[in-house]
Amino acid sequence: xxxxxxxxxxxxxxxxxxxxxxxxxxxxxxxxxxxxxxxxxxxxxxxxxxxxxxxxxxxxxxxxxxxxxxxxxxxxxxxxxxxxxxxxxxxxxxxxxxxxxxxxxxxxxxxxxxxxxxxxxxxxxxxxxxxxxxxxxxxxxxxxxxxxxxxxxxxxxxxxxxxxxxxxxxxxxxxxxxxxxxxxxxxxxxxxxxxx
Numbered sequence: 001x002x003x004x005x006x007x008x009x010x011x012x013x014x015x016x017x018x019x020x021x022x023x024x025x026x027x028x029x030x031x032x033x034x035x036x037x038x039x040x041x042x043x044x045x046x047x048x049x050x051x052x053x054x055x056x057x058x059x060x061x062x063x064x065x066x067x068x069x070x071x072x073x074x075x076x077x078x079x080x081x082x083x084x085x086x087x088x089x090x091x092x093x094x095x096x097x098x099x100x101x102x103x104x105x106x107x108x109x110x111x112x113x114x115x116x117x118x119x120x121x122x123x124x125x126x127x128x129x130x131x132x133x134x135x136x137x138x139x140x141x142x143x144x145x146x147x148x149x150x151x152x153x154x155x156x157x158x159x160x161x162x163x164x165x166x167x168x169x170x171x172x173x174x175x176x177x178x179x180x181x182x183x184x185x186x187x188x189x190x191x192x193x194x195x196x
Contacts, residue, residue, distance in 0.1 A: 035062060090122050
């Protein structure tokens with residue numbers, strides 16, 4: 001530290017890891033809660049326990065499981081110092097989360113069963129997310145027109161083959177001139193028909 005530059009301590013997380021925790025933990029947990037509530041809406045137990053109670057129970061349980069898994073996955077990634085797409089970190093986190101939650105629910109046999117299920121399901125979900133991310137990003141760019149190489153003309157880009165076209169000022173002026181010319185020709189045609 002002779003130069004006086006502030007250095008990051010080894011134990012202190014970097015800003016890139018703390019900035020995207022919302023993307024890797026909070027958003028999946030929130031989405032899992034929403035999905036859990038949706039599953040509760042179609043549950044066969046909704047008549048026996050009440051719709052609101054069963055939706056809240058499913059949403060809470062799925063959000064807790066997802067939050068534990070995503071938190072464990074980020075902990076393992078930080079401990080192993082790997083990137084966000086490391087599937088081994090996902091498997092380790094799934095195994096640990098399943099063992100913990102399974103132990104709480106079903107004792108030692110539940111811990112073994114849940115750890116295997118969570119490791120497989122969590123790794124499969126992360127693998128699917130890694131493979132689908134570029135596809136969804138390209139789809140979003142094609143629909144929303146967010147390509148950095150092209151001029152951004154708004155939030156929605158219509159395809160070239162669409163009959164609806166967004167016109168700039170020159171195109172609008174040319175369209176109005178054509179319309180006035182056609183209107184004049186129609187008016188002149190009506191006058192000619194009336195005279196004959």
